[in-house]
Amino acid sequence: MTQKGIAIALGGGGVKGVSHIGVLRALTRNGFDIQAIGATSMGALVGVLFGLGYSPNEMEQVFHHLKRTGYSGRDKHSEPAFLGLRRFEKFVREFFGKKTFHDLKIPLIVTATEIEHGREIFIRDGLLVEALLASVALPGIFPARRMMNMDLVDGGVLNPVPVEAARSLVDAKTPVAAVVLTAPLGVPATMERIVLPRIIPRWLARRIKRLRFVRAIDILLLSQDMLNRAITKHNLDSSKPDLIIRPNVAHLYTLDTGYVTEIALEGDSAVRHVLPDLLKLFPNSAEEAIPHEPRPA
Amino acid sequence: MDISLALGGGGSKGNAHIGVLRRLDQHGFNIRAIAGTSFGALVSAFYALGYPPDEIEATFTSFDQNKIFGHAPEDEPSFMGIAGGAEWLEIRLGGKTFADLKIPCVLTAVDLNTGKEMLLSEGNLLDAVLASAAIPGIFPARRIGDMELVDGGTLDPVPVAPVRALAPNLPVVAVALNAPMGEPAQSWSLPRPKYVPQSIADRLSKMRYAQAIDVVLRSVDIMNRAVSEYRLEVDKPEILIRPAVSDVDTLEQVSISEIAKRGEKAFDDVLPELMSLFAWHKRLARTLNSWSQP
Numbered sequence: 385m386t387q388k389g390i391a392i393a394l395g396g397g398g399v400k401g402v403s404h405i406g407v408l409r410a411l412t413r414n415g416f417d418i419q420a421i422g423a424t425s426m427g428a429l430v431g432v433l434f435g436l437g438y439s440p441n442e443m444e445q446v447f448h449h450l451k452r453t454g455y456s457g458r459d460k461h462s463e464p465a466f467l468g469l470r471r472f473e474k475f476v477r478e479f480f481g482k483k484t485f486h487d488l489k490i491p492l493i494v495t496a497t498e499i500e501h502g503r504e505i506f507i508r509d510g511l512l513v514e515a516l517l518a519s520v521a522l523p524g525i526f527p528a529r530r531m532m533n534m535d536l537v538d539g540g541v542l543n544p545v546p547v548e549a550a551r552s553l554v555d556a557k558t559p560v561a562a563v564v565l566t567a568p569l570g571v572p573a574t575m576e577r578i579v580l581p582r583i584i585p586r587w588l589a590r591r592i593k594r595l596r597f598v599r600a601i602d603i604l605l606l607s608q609d610m611l612n613r614a615i616t617k618h619n620l621d622s623s624k625p626d627l628i629i630r631p632n633v634a635h636l637y638t639l640d641t642g643y644v645t646e647i648a649l650e651g652d653s654a655v656r657h658v659l660p661d662l663l664k665l666f667p668n669s670a671e672e673a674i675p676h677e678p679r680p681a
Numbered sequence: 682m683d684i685s686l687a688l689g690g691g692g693s694k695g696n697a698h699i700g701v702l703r704r705l706d707q708h709g710f711n712i713r714a715i716a717g718t719s720f721g722a723l724v725s726a727f728y729a730l731g732y733p734p735d736e737i738e739a740t741f742t743s744f745d746q747n748k749i750f751g752h753a754p755e756d757e758p759s760f761m762g763i764a765g766g767a768e769w770l771e772i773r774l775g776g777k778t779f780a781d782l783k784i785p786c787v788l789t790a791v792d793l794n795t796g797k798e799m800l801l802s803e804g805n806l807l808d809a810v811l812a813s814a815a816i817p818g819i820f821p822a823r824r825i826g827d828m829e830l831v832d833g834g835t836l837d838p839v840p841v842a843p844v845r846a847l848a849p850n851l852p853v854v855a856v857a858l859n860a861p862m863g864e865p866a867q868s869w870s871l872p873r874p875k876y877v878p879q880s881i882a883d884r885l886s887k888m889r890y891a892q893a894i895d896v897v898l899r900s901v902d903i904m905n906r907a908v909s910e911y912r913l914e915v916d917k918p919e920i921l922i923r924p925a926v927s928d929v930d931t932l933e934q935v936s937i938s939e940i941a942k943r944g945e946k947a948f949d950d951v952l953p954e955l956m957s958l959f960a961w962h963k964r965l966a967r968t969l970n971s972w973s974q975p
Contacts, residue, residue, distance in 0.1 A: 464892035502903035524897030596758035604818030618911035
């Protein structure tokens with residue numbers, strides 16, 4: 385059977401990115417050969433794990449672990465940020481150590497945004513840890529990363545689903561699938577609520593959230609979410625992936641921790657949903673997969 | 682020479698629109714429809730009411746820019762509020778509706794509840810202007826009916842498509858105020874309240890929290906520009922005017938006549954291109970086009 389080669393773009397979206405695990409699992413199970421990955425933010429973490437050869441189960445274990453330890457925490461040396469990424473950084477440093485892009489079994493581009501001039505940057509060599517920390521740096525929330533004389537933040541700022549990055553790694557015949565985690569425009573927004581530390585009792589949190597000042601921040605975040613969806617739409621309109629896969633995760637908050645296994649399963653079911661369209665991209669192998677039955681006379 | 686006009690958002694940068702309008706008038710262009718967002722909505726409303734550009738400039742200059750911010754008791758929550766500006770506008774636009782306008786005009790805003798761009802073209806004019814100018818979080822969102830409206834520039838910084846819908850066969854002249862991609866990102870300094878001395882303001886701005894906010898604002902600026910570029914690419918206005926205003930802060934106090942002059946300068950740069958749209962064969966093509974699509 386001919387291999388169904390495909391390139392894939394894994395979008396950003398914090399905890400929603402866990403659904404990428406299910407997408408990759410379902411694609412592999414259905415005989416697709418993932419030949420290249422373009423990834424940003426949490427998509428980059430999943431992409432790197434997949435590229436190093438970790439199984440879907442092992443990837444889920446990584447997220448279970450991160451859920452236990454948490455991601456945030458500030459340290460004195462990092463760039464200014466509201467939450468900081470101390471625990472996440474500690475974890476990825478221990479887990480990936482000195483591994484570089486050369487250790488990957490699949491070509492991979494991790495994207496980040498250069499904040500000074502607003503450019504999308506493709507990272508394709510060097511330490512995996514450095515690329516990851518730049519790509520997940522949600523502006524203001526997590527510290528910007530200084531690399532190659534640039535201040536880098538989350539690649540999702542300018543391009544939430546790096547389709548061009550994935551496409552640049554394969555020949556023109558190979559289809560590119562985009563895994564999109566942001567809600568489409570026009571769907572009511574999920575309030576990207578301010579996440580208060582759990583130490584604050586619920587009654588106090590309720591009061592804080594009713595403060596006029598906090599509600600103003602809410603509106604700011606809400607409109608940023610819309611801006612992000614508008615950018616996603618325009619990007620997809622111009623980059624034209626061959627297929628869009630949308631796991632049903634729009635209701636999750638980016639900084640939630642969530643149920644790892646369940647979120648991953650949303651990825652599997654999203655692939656099941658588009659499987660007929662996906663097979664249409666491979667007319668030849670589809671024929672092999674479904675042999676012609678001689679029609680009864 | 683008939684055209685339609687789309688005026689983009691950008692706070693204080695928007696005074697450049699006045700210069701563009703003045704030049705259009707001087708060269709005998711006939712603005713048959715106008716769409717505006719944010720500060721562009723404010724200028725559009727005055728122009729559509731019949732204010733000549735010179736009078737718009739004089740009116741805006743008469744306003745004491747120190748008084749723009751502030752909160753009114755019934756306002757929705759926001760950081761700065763725009764109570765002073767709203768009170769001043771009430772005197773000039775109060776009681777007026779879209780029916781009072783001399784040319785077709787649409788103002789844009791975004792509904793926070795549905796995430797859709799809303800085209801405001803009827804009802805109370807002042808409410809529409811304040812909704813269109815409600816920079817999210819900074820100025821209060823405006824409730825009109827079931828909608829909770831903020832700045833139209835959030836999703837569409839230059840309303841080209843809305844004005845084209847208003848006057849389908851006319852060339853669209855669009856005035857964009859945000860910097861093109863590739864120029865350094867801007868953070869916008871919030872104006873310092875008078876009771877905070879400069880020395881303390883300087884210290885505050887060096888705090889880590891302030892720096893983190895700075896990173897947020899710069900990335901919002903980049904996102905805004907990206908959306909702007911995409912929309913301009915898709916909507917393709919016939920003429921794009923970009924006044925050189927990237928050094929002007931959105932909420933800065935400015936010399937209105939100086940910024941208006943930059944609008945004139947940018948207009949002069951595109952005038953030959955604009956005139957070429959009115960060569961006889963181009964006009965004929967538009968007329969034929971309008972016959973073929975009733």
